[in-house]
Amino acid sequence: MTNWLHHIPILIVAVPLISAPICVLFTFGANRKAAWLWTLLVSWFAFLCSIYLLNYVLENGQISYHLGSWKPPLGIEYRIDVINAFVLLLVSGISAIAVPFGRLVVDREIEPDRQILFYTTYLLCLTGLLGVTITGDAFNIFVFLEISSLSSYVLIAMGVRSDRRALTAAYNYLILGTIGATFFVIGLGFLYMVTGTLNIMDLSDRVTHLADNKAVHAGYAFIIIGLALKMALFPMHVWLPNSYTYAPSLISIFLAATATKVSIYVLLRFLFTVFGVSFDFIPLTLIFIFLPLAIIAIFFGSIGAIFQTNIKRLFAYSSVAQIGYIAIGIALSNTIGLTAAILHIFNHALIKGALFMAAGCLVYRVGKLTTDSIRGLGKEMPWTFSALVLAGLSLIGIPTTVGFISKWYLILGIMENGWWPLIPLIVMGSLLAVVYMWKIIEAAYFFQAPQDRVPVKEVPLELLIPLWILIGCNFYFGIQADITIGISNEAATSLLDHSP
Amino acid sequence: MRHHLVLRVIAKMLIPFILLFGLYVQFHGDFGPGGGFQAGVIFAAAFILYALVFGDNQARKVIPDKALILLVPLGLILYAVTGFYGLVFGGNFLDYNVLLNSPKAGQHIGIFLVELGVGITVAAVMISIFRAYAGRTRAIDDEDW
Numbered sequence: 001m002t003n004w005l006h007h008i009p010i011l012i013v014a015v016p017l018i019s020a021p022i023c024v025l026f027t028f029g030a031n032r033k034a035a036w037l038w039t040l041l042v043s044w045f046a047f048l049c050s051i052y053l054l055n056y057v058l059e060n061g062q063i064s065y066h067l068g069s070w071k072p073p074l075g076i077e078y079r080i081d082v083i084n085a086f087v088l089l090l091v092s093g094i095s096a097i098a099v100p101f102g103r104l105v106v107d108r109e110i111e112p113d114r115q116i117l118f119y120t121t122y123l124l125c126l127t128g129l130l131g132v133t134i135t136g137d138a139f140n141i142f143v144f145l146e147i148s149s150l151s152s153y154v155l156i157a158m159g160v161r162s163d164r165r166a167l168t169a170a171y172n173y174l175i176l177g178t179i180g181a182t183f184f185v186i187g188l189g190f191l192y193m194v195t196g197t198l199n200i201m202d203l204s205d206r207v208t209h210l211a212d213n214k215a216v217h218a219g220y221a222f223i224i225i226g227l228a229l230k231m232a233l234f235p236m237h238v239w240l241p242n243s244y245t246y247a248p249s250l251i252s253i254f255l256a257a258t259a260t261k262v263s264i265y266v267l268l269r270f271l272f273t274v275f276g277v278s279f280d281f282i283p284l285t286l287i288f289i290f291l292p293l294a295i296i297a298i299f300f301g302s303i304g305a306i307f308q309t310n311i312k313r314l315f316a317y318s319s320v321a322q323i324g325y326i327a328i329g330i331a332l333s334n335t336i337g338l339t340a341a342i343l344h345i346f347n348h349a350l351i352k353g354a355l356f357m358a359a360g361c362l363v364y365r366v367g368k369l370t371t372d373s374i375r376g377l378g379k380e381m382p383w384t385f386s387a388l389v390l391a392g393l394s395l396i397g398i399p400t401t402v403g404f405i406s407k408w409y410l411i412l413g414i415m416e417n418g419w420w421p422l423i424p425l426i427v428m429g430s431l432l433a434v435v436y437m438w439k440i441i442e443a444a445y446f447f448q449a450p451q452d453r454v455p456v457k458e459v460p461l462e463l464l465i466p467l468w469i470l471i472g473c474n475f476y477f478g479i480q481a482d483i484t485i486g487i488s489n490e491a492a493t494s495l496l497d498h499s500p
Numbered sequence: 501m502r503h504h505l506v507l508r509v510i511a512k513m514l515i516p517f518i519l520l521f522g523l524y525v526q527f528h529g530d531f532g533p534g535g536g537f538q539a540g541v542i543f544a545a546a547f548i549l550y551a552l553v554f555g556d557n558q559a560r561k562v563i564p565d566k567a568l569i570l571l572v573p574l575g576l577i578l579y580a581v582t583g584f585y586g587l588v589f590g591g592n593f594l595d596y597n598v599l600l601n602s603p604k605a606g607q608h609i610g611i612f613l614v615e616l617g618v619g620i621t622v623a624a625v626m627i628s629i630f631r632a633y634a635g636r637t638r639a640i641d642d643e644d645w
Binding site for chain 1: 569
């Protein structure tokens with residue numbers, strides 16, 4: 001009686017949303033394992049839905065789903081094209097691989113009586129990120145952005161059992177994240193004041209004739225700054241290192257791989273779908289604001305990473321640098337540059353997911369993660385550290401890894417614009433990545449373990465399998481790169497085509 | 501606050517009216533100003549007033565913590581189930597037209613159920629937030645004033 005496939009666009013958001021309150025009800029049975037299993041099933045369901053959506057969109061073009069059967073632009077519309085189907089696949093895919101990894105580490109890191117609520121909040125965070133990506137309504141983006149942000153503040157604060165600094169990290173993120181979201185919604189207010197619509201397609205139609213309108217300029221500035229804060233572009237990255245460092249391992253993996261990426265997706269939507277390069281101020285901001293900030297981000301993040309002794313913090317600083325690469329791709333604003341940006345959104349999620357997962361394995365065995373505490377562990381935990389090395393190679397950009405593919409496309413994009421001086425900067429950024437990854441490798445393989453330390457065992461298979469699946473993806477999509485390049489290229493073309 | 505006779509009497513008189521006003525705002529929300537969120541806050545205000553005047557322990561007897569943990573997700577589930585109901589019976593998600601025989605009645609019952617869900621969750625969350633702060637151990641005991 002109902003064609004369920006037609007409803008997949010809403011089910012991918014509504015099922016995680018309703019499963020969160022159902023998960024709370026597990027507190028009455030008091031079974032932590034059931035809550036984990038429930039989260040796992042929901043994540044896999046979302047993953048299957050996103051695979052279906054991406055396939056459908058690649059074959060048949062855009063999907064438009066009308067909530068409550070109210071036609072857009074009045075009603076809320078979920079609109080799926082190649083780029084957001086790709087980001088949906090990324091978010092739900094990382095969740096589908098991180099949750100199986102999560103059971104043991106959550107058991108270790110979260111108080112038993114909080115675990116069910118932890119999984120509930122995780123489901124809400126997943127809902128928020130999926131919702132931001134799928135919706136075609138600008139105010140709906142804000143609502144889902146708040147759902148994902150509020151739940152991630154709580155999730156980060158749950159790292160308090162291992163380190164009380166998680167509380168200040170979460171509070172910092174709360175203040176800055178709220179400022180970002182407020183700027184975004186103020187900007188939307190300006191646009192709504194002038195155009196009278198919130199539907200993104202309608203907004204893009206109506207804003208075409210308003211290139212000289214001061215309110216549109218103000219709205220644009222507010223939106224871009226709000227989103228830059230959410231995506232942690234230098235110098236608005238200050239919330240990121242502490243949040244990723246002190247969050248529970250599962251949350252570090254999930255947020256590092258997805259949260260900033262979803263904000264970048266929204267930024268792309270506003271830059272290219274709503275406004276578009278034909279507006280004078282878009283190339284201006286891209287060249288005079290995004291490009292310099294991106295270059296500083298690469299060097300600040302990489303050099304910052306070199307000086308860290310906490311390994312999770314080191315990865316977090318490296319994330320700041322990687323956001324810089326994506327921002328350069330966006331600033332190029334040609335098809336290849338945007339392809340590189342979208343590729344790197346996906347590839348960096350694979351890399352950072354794997355790195356933080358390896359860090360999660362180390363936390364499981366060692367506890368405090370500093371370059372001193374992992375001395376000589378390379379022999380004792382061979383599988384974890386070889387995974388860490390391979391993910392590190394991918395981060396640096398060695399051929400056959402995903403990191404190489406996205407940097408290669410970035411350089412191609414730079415050559416197309418003729419911005420030659422940027423190429424040595426990119427290469428230098430990669431060399432800095434060699435330096436900070438080497439710090440970890442040196443400590444693990446070349447230093448002697450302290451005499452008095454009790455022997456450490458390799459982590460159980462339940463943690464190693466998801467880790468190695470992600471490492472496998474790093475190489476699979478590095479060798480069979482046609483799939484991701486094809487999708488990214490199509491997404492980039494459609495973004496630039498939309499520009500009026 | 502056992503010695504504040506005036507407060508206790510006035511609070512006892514006010515609480516039924518606050519509750520009634522909360523219900524009015526809830527159920528009149530689809531015709532006039534109001535709705536689930538506002539109603540939930542007003543409804544919770546009555547319980548918070550009760551807790552302020554008669555003490556947190558007394559208030560916990562009126563609504564136990566377990567009930568709150570049940571009520572917070574219940575409202576959201578009611579909302580989502582209304583959405584899914586429309587989906588199962590041939591409309592899109594949150595399509596109220598198919599809830600009853602005629603679209604007009606369907607829209608009416610749809611908004612009613614969704615706002616009821618919002619009201620339940622908001623009221624329960626408000627009381628929970630209040631309790632999270634009020635439930636901490638007191639720095640100064642009531643007798644020491």
